[in-house]
Structures are given as C-alpha cells and as structure tokens.
Amino acid sequence: MDGDRIRGGRLDQCGYAVAFSDAHPALTPTQARVEAERCYYCYDAPCIEACPTGIDIPGFIARIADGNLRGSAETILRSNIFGGSCARVCPTEILCEQACVRTAQENKPVVIGALQRHATDWQMRTGSQPFRRAPTTGRRVAVVGAGPAGLACAHRLAMHGHEVVVFEAKAKGGGLNEYGIAAYKLPDEFAQRELEFILGVGGIEVRHGQKLGEQVTLAALRAEYDAVFLGVGQGAVRALSLPAAGASAAGDAASLAGVLDAVDFIRALRQAEDKATVPVGDRVVVIGGGNTAVDAAMQAKRLGAAEVTIAYRRGPEHMSATGFEQDWARTSNIRIRYWSVPIALHGADGTVTGIEFETAGGARELEPADMVLKAVGQLFDPEPFGEILAISGGRIAVDSEGRTSLPMVYAGGDCTAGNDLTVVAVAEGRDAAEAIHRALTNAPATLPADATTAAPRPVRGMEKMANG
Known part of the structure; x- marks a missing residue:
C-alpha cells in the first residue's frame, strides 16, 4: 500500500482516545431518576x-x-x-x-x-453474580459459537442446572460484540467484561480454537452430548466481483492494494492494542447500505481519513442501516451517495485509485479513492454441515422452537433466517435453551423461583422477525 495515502498514525494519542471513547456517555444518577x-x-x-x-x-x-x-x-x-x-x-x-x-x-x-x-x-x-444455578441435572449440552446467541443459550441452560461446553473457533468469545461492532459503541473491553459476567454463573466451559468441520464435527457432538445448539453466525462474506480498470490495474480487482472487506477492517481495528497502527486511506469509499457499512465509514473517519463516502445502490429508504445511523454518519461529515451501482475499480501500480459508479440516470461517475471497503453483506457457510442439515434460504432451517432437521440439534442467531440483530440472537438463543430444557427434562419453561433475588417472571416467547 502507498505509505502516504494509506497509513496509520494520522492522529496523536489524545486524538485516538477521544475518537474511540464511548459514543454515548452514561446517564448520571440524577438524569436516570428524572428520565425514569x-x-x-x-x-x-x-x-x-x-x-x-x-x-x-x-x-x-x-x-x-x-x-x-x-x-x-x-x-x-x-x-x-x-x-x-x-x-x-x-x-x-x-x-x-x-x-x-x-x-x-x-x-x-x-x-x-x-x-x-x-x-x-x-x-x-x-462484580456480583445475580443468578444462582439450579441443582445439577447430569445432562450435557454442546453449544457451537460463543457469540450472543450461543452464550445466551449456554447461560440459560446453565441456570437450569445443565453442564454446557461452548466450542468457539476464535481466540476470544463474544462473537460480533468482540469482532464486528464499532469500537466506539463497545469501548474499554466491554465485550470481554460482559462475557466474564455471563460465565460467572458457573457450569459453562468455553473451548477456543474449535472450528466446526475442522477440530470438531456435528456428528461427534451429537454422539457425546445430550443436545447441541448451533450459534455459528455468518462466517462468509458476500463477493463483489468488479473488473479492474486503469494503468497497471488489469486483472483481478480484488488484488488491488487498498481494497478490503469491511468486516476485516473492523475486526483489525477492534483487536488492535494501539489504534495508531491501523492504516486508513486519505479518501475512503465504503460500498454497502447496512450497519456494517456505517460502522466501517465512521471508524475510517475517526482514524483520520480526510474524506469518507458511503455508496449505496438504491435509495435511503432501502438501506438496512437505520435512519438514526444514516443521520449520525452525515453529522460526522460522511457523505452518502445513493443510487450508485459500482461497476469497476480503478487502479495504478497495483493500488486502488478510485471506483466507478453508474448513477440512477445511467451516467458513469468516477469517485477517487485510495481505500475501498466492501460491506455488501455476510453469508452463512453451510459447508461444515454437508447434506445432513436442512438449509432454507441459505441458512439453517428451524421451527418456532429453534429445532433443526436433526433430533436434539437446535440453532439460532444469524445462522438462521430473520433480522440480524444482537437482541434477536439473544432471544433465539435463550428460547432454544428453554426448548432444550423441556426436551431433556419435561420441566416447565420458567426459571426456578430462587434463581435470583427478584420475583420470577415467565419467559416471554417470540416469533422470528421478518427480514426488513
């Protein structure tokens, strides 16, 4: 990459501290009381x-x-x-x-x-744990994926007294909260602190470096455990195939320096001990219209990029990023160009120099860029499951209780159809745990009355939300 146009260290340390501090400061006790x-x-x-x-x-x-x-x-x-x-x-x-x-x-x-x-x-x-586990049932459940869906499932199963082993491919748990959410939304290692809090209930073992289809198989888990929950998320990235144009750029546009998947850019930033080491372009174009696109654009701007543009192929009402996120981007001096269909990447000497779009009127426009971030969506990877698990619409098929086509195998979160929101993944993991608990013990789907110091409340069921 061009050392002048794509580099780290654009800010001083104070600048990085301010840029990646908590996006929304907490309420004071007085503010909270008044608002309540x-x-x-x-x-x-x-x-x-x-x-x-x-x-x-x-x-x-x-x-x-x-x-x-x-x-x-x-x-x-x-x-x-x-x-x-x-x-x-x-x-x-x-x-x-x-x-x-x-x-x-x-x-x-x-x-x-x-x-x-x-x-x-x-x-x-x-630092206290508000929940207490029920007596041990002797049942063991495997959970694949230490993201919100998997951990919500694991926590609820542990509460019911089951022993849970979580298999996680990455070195850290937390899923998208750790690797995919903008750093200014969950700063100060919040994802790891929350993970420690959740594991504090006991009865949950997390094994890292365990990727489904490699170190562990679904068949082996089914043989060893009483039930399995799949919270594997979406590990693949949707391809964006564009031709390359310009001097010395003929061939594969994806090989141009400065062209990255937005999820990789966000992951590198989230895991960097020193954000000054994360390179960013002077002029950055993000392709996409979802929250990942906005997060990538916002973080590029906070790293010191002079110009950041989000390019989306349709209008604002079609963007999956909320109106709030779009407005937030605009007030952060990020330009959003709608009705812009990418048709070619331009480059010189092996480095991206711009991206060409076709506008709503059919005209072609070249947007200068020395970094292009692709945020055109993530995909569920069905390869580890072969033909043994029913897939529908490109994701794991489940019924209203999270049951898959295999007996005692459940799934939830982004690997199943629905809105790809953390809160939805949590609900699906929790509700699948209740279904697993009922299947294992024929017990009612409520936590025991002494699970916390608060009065018991029934678990509210939920239907899967439709895609927006």
Whole structure:
C-alpha cells in the first residue's frame, strides 16, 4: 500500500482516545431518576411487545425511579443476559423507543436504552453474580459459537442446572460484540467484561480454537452430548466481483492494494492494542447500505481519513442501516451517495485509485479513492454441515422452537433466517435453551423461583422477525 495515502498514525494519542471513547456517555444518577419518572408504566406496555427479548421495561424503569438498581438490573437480565451490550448497540429507535407512548404524544420517547445501560452497568460494577444455578441435572449440552446467541443459550441452560461446553473457533468469545461492532459503541473491553459476567454463573466451559468441520464435527457432538445448539453466525462474506480498470490495474480487482472487506477492517481495528497502527486511506469509499457499512465509514473517519463516502445502490429508504445511523454518519461529515451501482475499480501500480459508479440516470461517475471497503453483506457457510442439515434460504432451517432437521440439534442467531440483530440472537438463543430444557427434562419453561433475588417472571416467547 502507498505509505502516504494509506497509513496509520494520522492522529496523536489524545486524538485516538477521544475518537474511540464511548459514543454515548452514561446517564448520571440524577438524569436516570428524572428520565425514569417520565415513564407512564403502562399496564399493557407496547414497548415490551417491541422488544425481541420481552424485557419488562416499565418494571425495570419503575425500580430505577425507586432507587432499586439491583432489582432493575435483575429484571432486565432475567430476560436478556446481554442487557448491557444491547443497551449500547440495539436500535432502540425502531424497537422499544419507537413503540413508547410518549413517542406518539410528543415525539420524545423515554430513553429506554440509556436507562437499561444505567441499571446493567451498576450490576456489572458490583462484580456480583445475580443468578444462582439450579441443582445439577447430569445432562450435557454442546453449544457451537460463543457469540450472543450461543452464550445466551449456554447461560440459560446453565441456570437450569445443565453442564454446557461452548466450542468457539476464535481466540476470544463474544462473537460480533468482540469482532464486528464499532469500537466506539463497545469501548474499554466491554465485550470481554460482559462475557466474564455471563460465565460467572458457573457450569459453562468455553473451548477456543474449535472450528466446526475442522477440530470438531456435528456428528461427534451429537454422539457425546445430550443436545447441541448451533450459534455459528455468518462466517462468509458476500463477493463483489468488479473488473479492474486503469494503468497497471488489469486483472483481478480484488488484488488491488487498498481494497478490503469491511468486516476485516473492523475486526483489525477492534483487536488492535494501539489504534495508531491501523492504516486508513486519505479518501475512503465504503460500498454497502447496512450497519456494517456505517460502522466501517465512521471508524475510517475517526482514524483520520480526510474524506469518507458511503455508496449505496438504491435509495435511503432501502438501506438496512437505520435512519438514526444514516443521520449520525452525515453529522460526522460522511457523505452518502445513493443510487450508485459500482461497476469497476480503478487502479495504478497495483493500488486502488478510485471506483466507478453508474448513477440512477445511467451516467458513469468516477469517485477517487485510495481505500475501498466492501460491506455488501455476510453469508452463512453451510459447508461444515454437508447434506445432513436442512438449509432454507441459505441458512439453517428451524421451527418456532429453534429445532433443526436433526433430533436434539437446535440453532439460532444469524445462522438462521430473520433480522440480524444482537437482541434477536439473544432471544433465539435463550428460547432454544428453554426448548432444550423441556426436551431433556419435561420441566416447565420458567426459571426456578430462587434463581435470583427478584420475583420470577415467565419467559416471554417470540416469533422470528421478518427480514426488513
């Protein structure tokens, strides 16, 4: 890569600290109390129905208003053990906060996400584990994937007294929370701190470097364990095949220096001990219209890129990135060009110099760039399953309880059809755990009354959300 146009160290250390600090500072105790008192505490609360994990939102907010942060956190975590990260990354503006009664009345919802963070942060600061395991059942369950779906499943199974072994291909657990979410959304090693909190319930062993289809097979897991849950996410990247144009650029455009998959760019940044070592272009173009595209563009800008452009093939209403994310990008001086279909990468001396688009009117435009990040989607990789598992629509086929085509094999999260949101993955992992527990023991699908110090609440079921 060109050492002048693609390089690290564009900011001083103070600049990096500011750029990658917490995107949304936490509420103060006074702010949290005042905001909690805005809640109507609706009896038939629409915000609960809008939450994929069915958190008792009025209940946890009422406890904040009463000064009972312990009770508030337990109310949240009983339904969503990833309540801390979901409070930071969940698109509340199109889920619970959009459904808030105050949104319809005054277009100013209760800030449910910030209040959820206030309570769960308090719980994590105490260092205490609010849950207790049920007596050991003697049953063993294998979970493949230490992301939100797998860990939510593992935690709920452990709560019910089952022994759980989690098989994770990477060196760290956390899944997208660790490797795929923008660094400014989950700073200060939050994903790992939350992982430690979740494992604190006991009964869960995590084995790293265990990739399905290589170090471990589904057949072997089925033979050794009473049940298997697959939370393998989407490990493949959608290809974007573009011809190369320009001097010394003939051939494979993908081999041009400066052309990267956005997920690799985000992963490298998330895992870098020193963000000054992460190279970024002076002029960056991101191809795509989802949250990954926005995260990549925002982080390129925060690394010191002078010009960052998001190019999307259709209009703003078609982007899977929320309106909030699009607005956030624009206010961060990131340009979004709509109705721009990429048709060729331009390069010179083996390095990308621009990308050519066809606009809505059929005209061709060349956008200068010394770094192009491809964020055109991720795919489920069915190869480790061969023909033994039913696949539908390119993902693992499951029924309403997360059961696959194989007996006692369940799946959830991004490897199954539905909205690819952390909160949805958590709900599906949790609900699959309840289904597994019922299948193993014929027990009711509720946690034991003494599981926490809070009153027991029934587990709210959920239907898989349709693709947007």
